[in-house]
Amino acid sequence: MNQDTISKYSVANKSVMVYTTAENTALRLTKTAAKTFVKAEQPVESEISVFVNTNKTFQTFMGIGGAITDASAEVFAKLPKDKQETLLKAYYGKTNGIGYSLARTNIHSCDFSSGSYTYVSDEAKDLNTFSIAHDTVYRIPMIKRAIAEAGGDLLLYASPWSPPAFMKTNKDMLHGGKLLPEYAEAWALYYTKFIKAYEALGIPIWGITVQNEPMAKQIWESCIYSAEEERDFLKNHLGPTMEAEGLGDKNIVVWDHNRDLINHRANTIFEDPEAAKYAWGTGFHWYETWAGGDPMYDNIRKVKENFPDKNLLFTEGCSESFNADHYEYWPNAERYGSSMIHDFNNGTVGWTDWNILLDQHGGPNHVGNFCFAPVHANTDTGELIFTPSYYYIGHFSKFIQKDAKRVSTASSRSPLLSTSFMNPDGSLVTIVMNQSDDAINYNTIIDNSEVKLEIPAHAMQTLVIQ
Known part of the structure:
Protein backbone atom coordinates (compact mmCIF):
# COMPACT_ATOMS: atom_id res chain seq x y z
CA MET A 1 0.00 0.00 0.00
CA ASN A 2 1.44 3.35 -1.02
CA GLN A 3 2.37 5.81 1.70
CA ASP A 4 2.11 9.57 1.46
CA THR A 5 4.23 12.03 3.35
CA ILE A 6 2.85 14.82 5.53
CA SER A 7 4.66 17.45 7.52
CA LYS A 8 5.95 16.36 10.92
CA TYR A 9 3.11 16.15 13.40
CA SER A 10 3.35 16.62 17.14
CA VAL A 11 0.83 16.23 19.95
CA ALA A 12 2.83 18.65 22.11
CA ASN A 13 0.49 21.15 23.78
CA LYS A 14 -2.53 19.36 22.35
CA SER A 15 -5.49 17.97 24.25
CA VAL A 16 -7.58 14.90 23.55
CA MET A 17 -11.36 14.86 23.76
CA VAL A 18 -12.87 11.39 24.18
CA TYR A 19 -16.37 10.50 22.96
CA THR A 20 -17.90 7.17 24.02
CA THR A 21 -20.80 4.87 23.13
CA ALA A 22 -21.15 1.78 25.33
CA GLU A 23 -23.53 -1.11 25.88
CA ASN A 24 -25.65 -1.13 29.05
CA THR A 25 -25.01 2.58 29.61
CA ALA A 26 -26.57 5.87 28.55
CA LEU A 27 -23.39 6.82 26.69
CA ARG A 28 -24.14 7.65 23.06
CA LEU A 29 -21.41 9.68 21.36
CA THR A 30 -21.01 11.29 24.77
CA LYS A 31 -17.95 13.34 25.71
CA THR A 32 -16.45 11.31 28.57
CA ALA A 33 -12.92 12.64 29.05
CA ALA A 34 -10.56 15.49 28.27
CA LYS A 35 -6.86 14.86 28.81
CA THR A 36 -3.42 16.04 27.80
CA PHE A 37 -0.47 14.03 26.57
CA VAL A 38 2.64 13.26 28.56
CA LYS A 39 5.98 11.84 27.52
CA ALA A 40 5.56 8.20 26.53
CA GLU A 41 7.24 5.45 28.51
CA GLN A 42 8.22 2.04 27.17
CA PRO A 43 4.96 0.03 27.10
CA VAL A 44 5.05 -3.44 28.64
CA GLU A 45 3.37 -6.64 27.58
CA SER A 46 0.91 -6.67 30.48
CA GLU A 47 -0.57 -3.37 29.25
CA ILE A 48 -2.79 -2.82 26.22
CA SER A 49 -1.68 -0.06 23.89
CA VAL A 50 -2.74 1.60 20.67
CA PHE A 51 0.21 2.86 18.61
CA VAL A 52 -0.22 5.73 16.13
CA ASN A 53 2.59 6.65 13.74
CA THR A 54 1.72 9.99 12.17
CA ASN A 55 4.70 9.78 9.81
CA LYS A 56 2.98 7.01 7.85
CA THR A 57 -0.17 7.97 5.99
CA PHE A 58 -2.22 6.17 3.38
CA GLN A 59 -5.46 6.65 1.42
CA THR A 60 -7.47 9.86 1.25
CA PHE A 61 -10.87 9.67 2.92
CA MET A 62 -13.87 10.29 0.65
CA LYS A 398 -18.94 12.81 12.71
CA PHE A 399 -15.22 13.28 13.23
CA ILE A 400 -13.35 12.27 10.06
CA GLN A 401 -13.31 15.09 7.53
CA LYS A 402 -13.35 14.83 3.76
CA ASP A 403 -9.82 14.53 2.35
CA ALA A 404 -8.41 13.27 5.67
CA LYS A 405 -5.45 10.90 5.41
CA ARG A 406 -5.50 7.55 7.15
CA VAL A 407 -2.63 7.25 9.63
CA SER A 408 -0.77 4.09 10.62
CA THR A 409 -2.39 2.59 13.75
CA ALA A 410 -1.98 -0.74 15.53
CA SER A 411 -3.25 -2.33 18.73
CA SER A 412 -1.15 -4.55 20.98
CA ARG A 413 -4.05 -6.86 21.89
CA SER A 414 -6.96 -8.32 19.97
CA PRO A 415 -9.83 -6.99 22.15
CA LEU A 416 -9.12 -3.49 20.85
CA LEU A 417 -9.52 -2.52 17.20
CA SER A 418 -8.36 0.88 16.02
CA THR A 419 -7.89 3.20 13.07
CA SER A 420 -6.78 6.84 12.75
CA PHE A 421 -7.14 9.76 10.34
CA MET A 422 -5.38 13.11 10.06
CA ASN A 423 -7.93 15.77 9.14
CA PRO A 424 -7.22 18.68 6.79
CA ASP A 425 -7.66 21.10 9.72
CA GLY A 426 -4.78 19.43 11.57
CA SER A 427 -6.85 17.50 14.08
CA LEU A 428 -6.07 13.81 14.55
CA VAL A 429 -8.90 11.30 15.03
CA THR A 430 -8.29 7.86 16.53
CA ILE A 431 -11.20 5.43 16.82
CA VAL A 432 -10.97 2.55 19.30
CA MET A 433 -13.44 -0.33 19.64
CA ASN A 434 -13.55 -2.69 22.61
CA GLN A 435 -15.01 -6.03 21.57
CA SER A 436 -14.63 -7.64 24.98
CA ASP A 437 -16.87 -8.16 28.02
CA ASP A 438 -14.53 -6.14 30.24
CA ALA A 439 -13.58 -2.50 30.59
CA ILE A 440 -10.01 -1.95 29.42
CA ASN A 441 -7.35 0.52 30.52
CA TYR A 442 -5.14 1.32 27.56
CA ASN A 443 -2.38 3.64 26.42
CA THR A 444 -2.68 5.68 23.26
CA ILE A 445 0.89 6.31 22.15
CA ILE A 446 1.38 8.86 19.39
CA ASP A 447 4.99 9.17 18.36
CA ASN A 448 6.77 10.02 21.65
CA SER A 449 3.72 11.01 23.71
CA GLU A 450 0.96 9.06 25.42
CA VAL A 451 -2.37 9.39 27.16
CA LYS A 452 -3.90 6.74 29.45
CA LEU A 453 -7.60 6.03 28.96
CA GLU A 454 -10.32 3.58 29.90
CA ILE A 455 -12.89 2.17 27.50
CA PRO A 456 -15.99 0.35 28.81
CA ALA A 457 -16.94 -3.16 27.78
CA HIS A 458 -18.48 -3.42 24.31
CA ALA A 459 -17.83 0.21 23.52
CA MET A 460 -16.59 2.55 20.85
CA GLN A 461 -14.48 5.62 21.52
CA THR A 462 -13.37 8.45 19.29
CA LEU A 463 -10.31 10.40 20.40
CA VAL A 464 -10.08 13.87 18.86
CA ILE A 465 -6.64 15.40 19.28
CA GLN A 466 -6.29 19.11 18.49
Missing part, protein backbone atom coordinates in the same frame (compact mmCIF):
# COMPACT_ATOMS: atom_id res chain seq x y z
CA GLY A 63 -16.85 10.05 3.01
CA ILE A 64 -19.35 7.97 4.94
CA GLY A 65 -23.08 7.71 4.37
CA GLY A 66 -26.04 5.50 3.59
CA ALA A 67 -28.48 4.66 0.83
CA ILE A 68 -31.58 6.71 0.14
CA THR A 69 -33.76 3.99 -1.36
CA ASP A 70 -37.43 4.01 -2.32
CA ALA A 71 -38.13 2.37 1.04
CA SER A 72 -36.29 5.04 3.00
CA ALA A 73 -38.03 7.82 1.09
CA GLU A 74 -41.50 6.29 1.44
CA VAL A 75 -41.07 5.88 5.20
CA PHE A 76 -39.67 9.40 5.45
CA ALA A 77 -42.74 10.81 3.70
CA LYS A 78 -45.00 9.24 6.34
CA LEU A 79 -43.22 10.98 9.22
CA PRO A 80 -44.50 14.18 10.82
CA LYS A 81 -42.64 17.26 9.55
CA ASP A 82 -40.75 17.73 12.81
CA LYS A 83 -39.53 14.13 12.76
CA GLN A 84 -38.43 14.52 9.15
CA GLU A 85 -36.27 17.43 10.25
CA THR A 86 -34.97 15.43 13.20
CA LEU A 87 -33.91 12.60 10.92
CA LEU A 88 -32.21 14.84 8.36
CA LYS A 89 -30.29 16.72 11.03
CA ALA A 90 -29.35 13.47 12.78
CA TYR A 91 -27.75 12.07 9.64
CA TYR A 92 -26.50 15.10 7.72
CA GLY A 93 -26.02 17.77 10.36
CA LYS A 94 -22.36 18.49 10.99
CA THR A 95 -22.80 19.85 14.53
CA ASN A 96 -25.72 18.02 16.11
CA GLY A 97 -25.76 15.11 13.66
CA ILE A 98 -23.19 12.60 12.45
CA GLY A 99 -22.23 14.44 9.27
CA TYR A 100 -23.04 12.01 6.46
CA SER A 101 -21.36 13.12 3.23
CA LEU A 102 -21.97 10.10 0.97
CA ALA A 103 -25.14 8.51 -0.45
CA ARG A 104 -26.18 5.69 -2.74
CA THR A 105 -29.47 5.26 -4.56
CA ASN A 106 -31.10 2.70 -6.81
CA ILE A 107 -31.59 2.94 -10.60
CA HIS A 108 -35.29 2.05 -10.88
CA SER A 109 -36.55 -0.62 -8.47
CA CYS A 110 -34.72 -2.85 -6.02
CA ASP A 111 -35.97 -5.11 -3.23
CA PHE A 112 -36.36 -2.05 -0.99
CA SER A 113 -39.05 -0.61 -3.25
CA SER A 114 -42.79 -1.15 -2.79
CA GLY A 115 -42.93 -2.89 -6.17
CA SER A 116 -40.93 -3.50 -9.34
CA TYR A 117 -40.81 -0.72 -11.92
CA THR A 118 -38.62 0.70 -14.68
CA TYR A 119 -38.22 4.10 -16.32
CA VAL A 120 -39.49 2.97 -19.74
CA SER A 121 -42.99 2.07 -20.87
CA ASP A 122 -42.13 0.14 -24.03
CA GLU A 123 -39.37 -2.15 -25.30
CA ALA A 124 -37.75 0.22 -27.78
CA LYS A 125 -33.97 0.26 -27.77
CA ASP A 126 -33.86 4.03 -28.21
CA LEU A 127 -35.46 4.45 -24.73
CA ASN A 128 -37.61 7.33 -25.98
CA THR A 129 -40.16 6.74 -23.21
CA PHE A 130 -37.53 7.09 -20.47
CA SER A 131 -38.89 9.03 -17.48
CA ILE A 132 -37.97 9.27 -13.79
CA ALA A 133 -41.44 10.52 -12.87
CA HIS A 134 -41.77 7.64 -10.38
CA ASP A 135 -38.83 8.96 -8.36
CA THR A 136 -40.18 12.51 -8.15
CA VAL A 137 -42.90 11.46 -5.70
CA TYR A 138 -40.74 10.32 -2.75
CA ARG A 139 -37.11 9.67 -3.51
CA ILE A 140 -35.98 12.82 -5.28
CA PRO A 141 -37.59 15.17 -2.74
CA MET A 142 -35.82 13.34 0.10
CA ILE A 143 -32.47 13.38 -1.71
CA LYS A 144 -32.81 17.12 -2.31
CA ARG A 145 -33.52 17.75 1.36
CA ALA A 146 -30.56 15.57 2.35
CA ILE A 147 -28.27 17.55 0.04
CA ALA A 148 -29.51 20.81 1.54
CA GLU A 149 -29.01 19.55 5.11
CA ALA A 150 -25.49 18.40 4.18
CA GLY A 151 -24.65 21.95 3.18
CA GLY A 152 -25.20 21.45 -0.54
CA ASP A 153 -22.46 18.84 -0.88
CA LEU A 154 -23.53 15.18 -0.86
CA LEU A 155 -21.59 12.73 -3.00
CA LEU A 156 -24.28 10.54 -4.60
CA TYR A 157 -23.82 7.42 -6.70
CA ALA A 158 -26.37 5.02 -8.19
CA SER A 159 -26.65 1.27 -8.72
CA PRO A 160 -28.95 -0.88 -10.85
CA TRP A 161 -30.38 -4.15 -9.51
CA SER A 162 -31.61 -5.39 -12.88
CA PRO A 163 -32.18 -4.26 -16.45
CA PRO A 164 -35.81 -4.14 -17.57
CA ALA A 165 -37.26 -7.62 -18.07
CA PHE A 166 -37.34 -7.38 -21.88
CA MET A 167 -33.55 -6.91 -21.92
CA LYS A 168 -32.88 -10.16 -20.03
CA THR A 169 -32.57 -13.84 -20.81
CA ASN A 170 -35.25 -14.84 -18.28
CA LYS A 171 -37.64 -11.98 -19.21
CA ASP A 172 -37.95 -11.20 -15.52
CA MET A 173 -36.42 -8.42 -13.42
CA LEU A 174 -36.29 -10.87 -10.52
CA HIS A 175 -34.56 -14.25 -10.12
CA GLY A 176 -31.23 -13.52 -11.79
CA GLY A 177 -31.02 -13.98 -15.52
CA LYS A 178 -28.51 -12.19 -17.74
CA LEU A 179 -28.40 -9.18 -20.00
CA LEU A 180 -29.15 -10.14 -23.60
CA PRO A 181 -26.23 -9.15 -25.87
CA GLU A 182 -28.53 -7.34 -28.29
CA TYR A 183 -29.57 -4.96 -25.50
CA ALA A 184 -26.09 -4.13 -24.21
CA GLU A 185 -26.02 -0.75 -25.96
CA ALA A 186 -29.53 0.15 -24.85
CA TRP A 187 -28.76 -0.81 -21.24
CA ALA A 188 -25.57 1.25 -21.28
CA LEU A 189 -27.59 4.22 -22.58
CA TYR A 190 -30.09 3.69 -19.72
CA TYR A 191 -27.44 4.64 -17.12
CA THR A 192 -26.66 7.86 -18.96
CA LYS A 193 -30.32 8.81 -19.19
CA PHE A 194 -30.68 8.26 -15.45
CA ILE A 195 -27.70 10.51 -14.68
CA LYS A 196 -28.87 13.25 -17.02
CA ALA A 197 -32.44 13.14 -15.69
CA TYR A 198 -31.33 13.46 -12.08
CA GLU A 199 -28.84 16.20 -12.85
CA ALA A 200 -31.50 18.11 -14.78
CA LEU A 201 -33.39 18.27 -11.47
CA GLY A 202 -30.36 19.64 -9.64
CA ILE A 203 -29.07 16.36 -8.18
CA PRO A 204 -25.39 15.79 -9.08
CA ILE A 205 -24.40 12.17 -9.67
CA TRP A 206 -20.80 11.30 -8.76
CA GLY A 207 -20.89 7.93 -10.49
CA ILE A 208 -22.46 4.51 -10.91
CA THR A 209 -21.79 0.90 -10.11
CA VAL A 210 -22.13 -1.54 -12.99
CA GLN A 211 -24.45 -3.99 -11.22
CA ASN A 212 -25.55 -4.64 -7.66
CA GLU A 213 -24.42 -8.12 -6.57
CA PRO A 214 -23.66 -9.55 -10.03
CA MET A 215 -23.13 -13.10 -8.74
CA ALA A 216 -26.39 -13.43 -6.76
CA LYS A 217 -29.58 -14.94 -8.15
CA GLN A 218 -32.09 -13.33 -5.79
CA ILE A 219 -35.86 -13.51 -5.40
CA TRP A 220 -35.78 -9.75 -5.97
CA GLU A 221 -34.30 -7.66 -8.80
CA SER A 222 -31.02 -9.25 -9.84
CA CYS A 223 -28.84 -9.92 -12.87
CA ILE A 224 -25.83 -12.18 -13.24
CA TYR A 225 -22.51 -11.17 -14.81
CA SER A 226 -19.45 -13.38 -14.80
CA ALA A 227 -16.19 -11.50 -14.33
CA GLU A 228 -15.57 -11.68 -18.08
CA GLU A 229 -19.09 -10.49 -18.86
CA GLU A 230 -18.81 -7.48 -16.58
CA ARG A 231 -15.37 -6.70 -18.01
CA ASP A 232 -16.64 -6.83 -21.57
CA PHE A 233 -19.81 -4.86 -20.85
CA LEU A 234 -17.70 -2.14 -19.22
CA LYS A 235 -15.07 -2.17 -21.96
CA ASN A 236 -17.28 -2.43 -25.02
CA HIS A 237 -20.51 -0.73 -23.98
CA LEU A 238 -20.85 1.12 -20.68
CA GLY A 239 -17.51 2.94 -20.69
CA PRO A 240 -17.66 4.06 -24.34
CA THR A 241 -21.34 5.04 -24.05
CA MET A 242 -20.68 7.15 -20.96
CA GLU A 243 -17.94 8.96 -22.86
CA ALA A 244 -20.03 9.36 -26.01
CA GLU A 245 -22.84 10.89 -23.93
CA GLY A 246 -20.50 13.45 -22.37
CA LEU A 247 -20.31 11.63 -19.04
CA GLY A 248 -16.73 10.44 -19.19
CA ASP A 249 -15.98 12.35 -15.99
CA LYS A 250 -18.41 10.19 -14.00
CA ASN A 251 -16.91 7.39 -11.92
CA ILE A 252 -17.65 3.73 -12.64
CA VAL A 253 -17.36 1.19 -9.82
CA VAL A 254 -17.13 -2.53 -10.59
CA TRP A 255 -18.14 -5.63 -8.62
CA ASP A 256 -20.45 -4.12 -5.94
CA HIS A 257 -20.71 -7.50 -4.20
CA ASN A 258 -19.11 -9.39 -1.32
CA ARG A 259 -15.47 -9.67 -0.26
CA ASP A 260 -15.24 -13.39 -1.07
CA LEU A 261 -14.93 -13.20 -4.87
CA ILE A 262 -13.61 -9.64 -5.05
CA ASN A 263 -10.04 -10.64 -5.93
CA HIS A 264 -11.11 -12.67 -8.95
CA ARG A 265 -13.31 -9.84 -10.20
CA ALA A 266 -10.59 -7.22 -9.73
CA ASN A 267 -7.98 -9.43 -11.40
CA THR A 268 -10.20 -10.06 -14.41
CA ILE A 269 -11.20 -6.45 -15.00
CA PHE A 270 -8.11 -4.51 -13.94
CA GLU A 271 -5.64 -6.74 -15.79
CA ASP A 272 -7.37 -5.68 -19.00
CA PRO A 273 -6.16 -2.15 -19.76
CA GLU A 274 -9.06 -1.39 -22.09
CA ALA A 275 -11.58 -2.23 -19.35
CA ALA A 276 -9.54 -0.86 -16.46
CA LYS A 277 -9.31 2.61 -17.98
CA TYR A 278 -13.05 3.08 -17.41
CA ALA A 279 -13.07 1.83 -13.79
CA TRP A 280 -12.56 4.16 -10.82
CA GLY A 281 -12.33 1.20 -8.48
CA THR A 282 -14.06 -1.70 -6.77
CA GLY A 283 -17.18 -1.65 -4.62
CA PHE A 284 -17.93 -4.33 -2.05
CA HIS A 285 -20.47 -5.61 0.49
CA TRP A 286 -20.12 -7.57 3.74
CA TYR A 287 -22.54 -10.49 3.28
CA GLU A 288 -19.96 -13.19 2.45
CA THR A 289 -20.59 -14.78 5.85
CA TRP A 290 -23.95 -16.16 4.61
CA ALA A 291 -22.08 -19.25 3.39
CA GLY A 292 -20.19 -19.73 6.67
CA GLY A 293 -16.88 -18.45 7.97
CA ASP A 294 -15.67 -15.04 9.06
CA PRO A 295 -15.63 -11.73 7.15
CA MET A 296 -12.88 -11.79 4.53
CA TYR A 297 -11.34 -8.45 5.46
CA ASP A 298 -7.90 -9.38 4.18
CA ASN A 299 -9.18 -9.75 0.62
CA ILE A 300 -9.65 -5.98 0.51
CA ARG A 301 -6.01 -5.41 1.39
CA LYS A 302 -4.93 -7.82 -1.34
CA VAL A 303 -6.93 -5.95 -3.98
CA LYS A 304 -5.28 -2.71 -2.89
CA GLU A 305 -1.84 -4.30 -2.99
CA ASN A 306 -2.43 -5.65 -6.49
CA PHE A 307 -4.03 -2.51 -7.89
CA PRO A 308 -2.83 0.47 -5.82
CA ASP A 309 -4.06 2.98 -8.39
CA LYS A 310 -7.66 1.75 -8.11
CA ASN A 311 -9.95 2.76 -5.26
CA LEU A 312 -11.99 0.70 -2.81
CA LEU A 313 -15.51 1.69 -1.75
CA PHE A 314 -17.79 -0.13 0.68
CA THR A 315 -21.14 0.09 -1.11
CA GLU A 316 -23.57 -1.83 1.10
CA GLY A 317 -24.02 -3.51 4.45
CA CYS A 318 -26.92 -4.05 6.83
CA SER A 319 -28.00 -6.42 9.57
CA GLU A 320 -30.38 -8.91 8.00
CA SER A 321 -33.46 -10.72 9.39
CA PHE A 322 -35.31 -7.84 11.02
CA ASN A 323 -36.69 -8.40 14.51
CA ALA A 324 -38.14 -5.43 16.41
CA ASP A 325 -36.98 -7.01 19.68
CA HIS A 326 -33.39 -6.47 18.52
CA TYR A 327 -33.32 -2.70 18.06
CA GLU A 328 -30.73 -2.56 20.88
CA TYR A 329 -28.91 -5.74 19.83
CA TRP A 330 -25.28 -4.72 20.34
CA PRO A 331 -23.64 -7.23 17.95
CA ASN A 332 -25.35 -5.39 15.08
CA ALA A 333 -23.45 -2.22 16.05
CA GLU A 334 -20.21 -4.11 16.55
CA ARG A 335 -20.53 -5.57 13.08
CA TYR A 336 -20.43 -2.00 11.77
CA GLY A 337 -17.52 -1.00 13.98
CA SER A 338 -15.41 -4.04 13.11
CA SER A 339 -16.08 -3.76 9.39
CA MET A 340 -15.38 -0.05 9.21
CA ILE A 341 -12.10 -0.29 11.09
CA HIS A 342 -10.85 -3.26 9.08
CA ASP A 343 -12.02 -1.86 5.75
CA PHE A 344 -10.41 1.53 6.33
CA ASN A 345 -7.19 -0.09 7.57
CA ASN A 346 -7.13 -2.15 4.37
CA GLY A 347 -7.35 0.87 2.07
CA THR A 348 -11.04 1.70 1.66
CA VAL A 349 -11.71 5.38 0.89
CA GLY A 350 -15.46 5.52 1.57
CA TRP A 351 -18.10 3.53 3.41
CA THR A 352 -21.81 3.36 2.53
CA ASP A 353 -24.46 1.81 4.76
CA TRP A 354 -27.62 0.37 3.21
CA ASN A 355 -31.07 1.97 3.89
CA ILE A 356 -30.79 5.06 6.10
CA LEU A 357 -34.39 4.59 7.31
CA LEU A 358 -36.87 1.70 7.45
CA ASP A 359 -40.23 1.22 9.15
CA GLN A 360 -41.21 -0.83 12.20
CA HIS A 361 -41.39 -3.95 10.01
CA GLY A 362 -37.92 -3.56 8.46
CA GLY A 363 -39.33 -2.41 5.14
CA PRO A 364 -41.13 -1.69 2.92
CA ASN A 365 -39.73 -4.48 0.78
CA HIS A 366 -41.77 -6.04 -2.00
CA VAL A 367 -40.37 -9.56 -1.52
CA GLY A 368 -40.29 -9.68 2.29
CA ASN A 369 -36.50 -9.25 2.60
CA PHE A 370 -36.85 -7.22 5.80
CA CYS A 371 -33.68 -5.83 7.39
CA PHE A 372 -32.37 -3.43 10.00
CA ALA A 373 -31.39 0.18 9.41
CA PRO A 374 -29.49 2.42 11.86
CA VAL A 375 -32.74 4.35 12.31
CA HIS A 376 -36.28 2.98 12.18
CA ALA A 377 -39.58 4.83 12.17
CA ASN A 378 -42.82 3.59 13.64
CA THR A 379 -45.16 4.98 10.99
CA ASP A 380 -48.18 4.45 13.27
CA THR A 381 -46.83 6.67 16.05
CA GLY A 382 -44.28 8.84 14.20
CA GLU A 383 -41.56 7.68 16.61
CA LEU A 384 -37.93 7.47 15.50
CA ILE A 385 -35.81 4.64 16.92
CA PHE A 386 -32.06 5.24 16.87
CA THR A 387 -30.23 1.91 17.15
CA PRO A 388 -26.67 1.49 18.47
CA SER A 389 -25.48 1.07 14.87
CA TYR A 390 -26.28 4.74 14.21
CA TYR A 391 -23.93 5.79 17.00
CA TYR A 392 -21.16 3.37 16.02
CA ILE A 393 -21.18 4.75 12.47
CA GLY A 394 -21.21 8.25 13.93
CA HIS A 395 -17.94 7.62 15.74
CA PHE A 396 -16.39 7.75 12.25
CA SER A 397 -18.60 10.01 10.16
